[in-house]
Amino acid sequence: MTAPTPALRLRGVTARLGGRDILRGVDLEVPAGTRLGIVGVNGAGKSTLLRVLAGVLHPVEGEVGVADAEGTLVDTHDLRSRDRARRLAFVPQEEVVAAELLVGEMVALGRVPQTRPWARGGQDERELVVAALDAVGLADRIDSPCDQLSGGERRRAVLARGLVQQCPVMLLDEPTNHLDVAWQLRLLELFADRAETLVATIHDLDLALRFFDRIAVIGWPDDRDPAGDPATVVAVGRPADVLDPARVGAHFGVGSIQVSNPRTHQTHLLIHPREDQP
Amino acid sequence: MSHGKRQRPDRVRRRLPFWPLILVLLVLCLVSVVASLGFGSERIPLGEVVSAVTDRFTGEDPGRWDVIVWELRLPRALLAVVVGAGLAVAGAGMQTLVRNPLADPYLLGISSGASVGATAAITTGVLGGLGTYAVSGGALLGAIGSAILVWLVATAQGGLTPLRLVLSGVVLSSGLSAIASFLVFLSDDTRAANSVMFWMLGSVGGATWEKLWIPALLVLVIGAGMLALHRWLDALAAGPETAAALGVNVAALRSSLFVGTAVLVGVLVAVSGGIGFVGLIVPHAARLVVGARHRVVLPVAALGGGLFLLWVDVLARLAVRPQEIPLGVVTGVVGAPLFLLLMGRGRYRFGGER
Numbered sequence: 242m243t244a245p246t247p248a249l250r251l252r253g254v255t256a257r258l259g260g261r262d263i264l265r266g267v268d269l270e271v272p273a274g275t276r277l278g279i280v281g282v283n284g285a286g287k288s289t290l291l292r293v294l295a296g297v298l299h300p301v302e303g304e305v306g307v308a309d310a311e312g313t314l315v316d317t318h319d320l321r322s323r324d325r326a327r328r329l330a331f332v333p334q335e336e337v338v339a340a341e342l343l344v345g346e347m348v349a350l351g352r353v354p355q356t357r358p359w360a361r362g363g364q365d366e367r368e369l370v371v372a373a374l375d376a377v378g379l380a381d382r383i384d385s386p387c388d389q390l391s392g393g394e395r396r397r398a399v400l401a402r403g404l405v406q407q408c409p410v411m412l413l414d415e416p417t418n419h420l421d422v423a424w425q426l427r428l429l430e431l432f433a434d435r436a437e438t439l440v441a442t443i444h445d446l447d448l449a450l451r452f453f454d455r456i457a458v459i460g461w462p463d464d465r466d467p468a469g470d471p472a473t474v475v476a477v478g479r480p481a482d483v484l485d486p487a488r489v490g491a492h493f494g495v496g497s498i499q500v501s502n503p504r505t506h507q508t509h510l511l512i513h514p515r516e517d518q519p
Numbered sequence: 520m521s522h523g524k525r526q527r528p529d530r531v532r533r534r535l536p537f538w539p540l541i542l543v544l545l546v547l548c549l550v551s552v553v554a555s556l557g558f559g560s561e562r563i564p565l566g567e568v569v570s571a572v573t574d575r576f577t578g579e580d581p582g583r584w585d586v587i588v589w590e591l592r593l594p595r596a597l598l599a600v601v602v603g604a605g606l607a608v609a610g611a612g613m614q615t616l617v618r619n620p621l622a623d624p625y626l627l628g629i630s631s632g633a634s635v636g637a638t639a640a641i642t643t644g645v646l647g648g649l650g651t652y653a654v655s656g657g658a659l660l661g662a663i664g665s666a667i668l669v670w671l672v673a674t675a676q677g678g679l680t681p682l683r684l685v686l687s688g689v690v691l692s693s694g695l696s697a698i699a700s701f702l703v704f705l706s707d708d709t710r711a712a713n714s715v716m717f718w719m720l721g722s723v724g725g726a727t728w729e730k731l732w733i734p735a736l737l738v739l740v741i742g743a744g745m746l747a748l749h750r751w752l753d754a755l756a757a758g759p760e761t762a763a764a765l766g767v768n769v770a771a772l773r774s775s776l777f778v779g780t781a782v783l784v785g786v787l788v789a790v791s792g793g794i795g796f797v798g799l800i801v802p803h804a805a806r807l808v809v810g811a812r813h814r815v816v817l818p819v820a821a822l823g824g825g826l827f828l829l830w831v832d833v834l835a836r837l838a839v840r841p842q843e844i845p846l847g848v849v850t851g852v853v854g855a856p857l858f859l860l861l862m863g864r865g866r867y868r869f870g871g872e873r
Contacts (some may be wrong), residue, residue, distance in 0.1 A: 326766025341811030
């Protein structure tokens with residue numbers, strides 16, 4: 242039996258921003274059909290890793306690959322930008338939304354990779370936008386100016402733009418930011434449903450443990466003094482294995498315990514201050 | 520699952536429907552061009568203007584106004600429309616390229632570079648071989664030179680990003696303005712200073728049919744080119760990261776936008792001097808009435824800019840007859856209050872946050 246072709250693959254990747262190496266020696270495979278959660282402390286390089294996977298940041302070293310329509314792994318940077326954006330939908334973390342665009346117009350930008358640059362959006366485009374906005378609970382705001390949305394609504398609208406891109410692989414940078422608890426789970430489920438492969442960065446370790454089927458931890462080996470050192474992927478695997486108390490303690494500096502919810506029997510991760518610290 | 524519902528309904532931003540607006544602007548432009556032919560140092564009644572225009576088509580004997588209308592005022596009116604339209608389109612492009620609401624077509628140092636070239640032509644008499652085209656030729660060379668300089672500086676520092684373009688454009692602009700002033704200072708000719716200043720503030724007074732077709736063609740071609748990329752421009756306006764994620768080749772699009780606006784503005788400055796304000800306010804006014812998508816902004820801004828500059832030129836001819844005021848003076852005096860008024864009425868954000 243041969244291993245299935247990964248949807249995404251990084252090999253020996255070093256990524257540099259502003260003259261400083263953020264990530265070094267990153268190897269990562271994302272099998273098609275998985276939901277991969279990326280966790281790590283602030284500044285570890287989660288967003289950088291996502292941008293490298295999305296092909297919008299060129300690594301200074303190493304290879305970035307993505308499965309094409311036939312399932313063959315190709316170099317992401319060999320693809321034309323447009324073809325890449327038809328395979329990979331990437332929704333950046335914070336985005337200054339052009340204030341003069343209406344919500345529907347902003348979401349329709351997600352059709353850019355699928356249409357000619359001179360095309361006038363037709364009725365089918367409008368229907369896709371309506372459906373995506375409906376899925377994120379903003380159908381009635383389609384003709385509102387973007388600047389009249391709240392933080393959470395804006396986040397959902399930008400994510401809806403990722404939906405109309407209709408890609409098999411979706412890369413979301415902190416999709417749950419600004420969202421209330423109900424929408425956090427609902428949106429993650431929505432994207433897992435629409436995308437064949439989903440990769441997202443996330444801070445909520447409990448949500449990460451419950452939702453994803455693989456977790457990658459970005460950090461520094463042995464939790465050495467990270468001052469200026471590039472980070473790397475220190476662990477990948479099943480959430481319950483990867484997020485064990487020792488690793489959570491080493492990389493996040495907190496104590497944790499995995500407990501079973503007596504009602505749903507789902508495993509939860511509870512965070513508490515470390516005992517050895519005052 | 521229950522979610523809190525909003526209490527306040529959104530304030531609807533009123534927008535004008537696109538096609539009717541385009542139609543109205545087109546008709547206004549046509550009517551205005553004909554109407555404007557009556558105004559000038561010599562007032563021609565409208566009926567005479569119309570017959571002077573139609574005589575050419577019907578083959579009747581040219582009347583007494585034929586030369587003034589056909590050889591002087593019509594090319595001038597059309598040049599005003601072309602320059603206004605071009606500046607508005609270039610301004611919209613520049614605002615998208617550097618993602619800055621304060622950007623105008625001259626941001627890349629093009630007008631300062633042009634003024635160095637024009638000043639050199641006026642004060643030193645180089646390019647004298649070009650005859651009446653010496654000033655325009657000098658301006659064009661200066662404009663191209665400064666655009667290349669800004670390109671080289673920005674690229675050497677890592678790419679055509681908004682911040683680098685704005686900074687290198689602003690710095691080179693002031694450097695070049697200083698050189699232009701120095702050339703005037705060096706010159707013994709007192710009239711030179713005067714004509715340099717008049718040139719820099721802009722005029723379409725020198726319009727002839729021969730001077731009209733290159734700028735007209737460029738406005739059409741570059742305007743159409745930008746319109747053909749309207750979706751990519753929308754994506755670029757949303758941010759470079761977003762545009763890249765949406766499959767837009769950001770570096771290539773920025774380079775094309777840079778070259779397109781630089782060529783367009785360089786030629787416009789060469790034929791009409793540095794007319795300010797049109798390229799800054801008309802794109803904003805267009806966004807205010809039809810929204811921010813380039814597909815609607817570019818045509819509305821082009822027609823609006825043409826119409827605006829046409830009437831600005833009429834005003835410039837009439838205000839202190841028989842003298843003509845430089846167009847840059849009129850655009851500033853008329854444009855600033857007009858724009859403040861628009862700004863106060865619409866809840867327009869200039870692409871920014873509240």
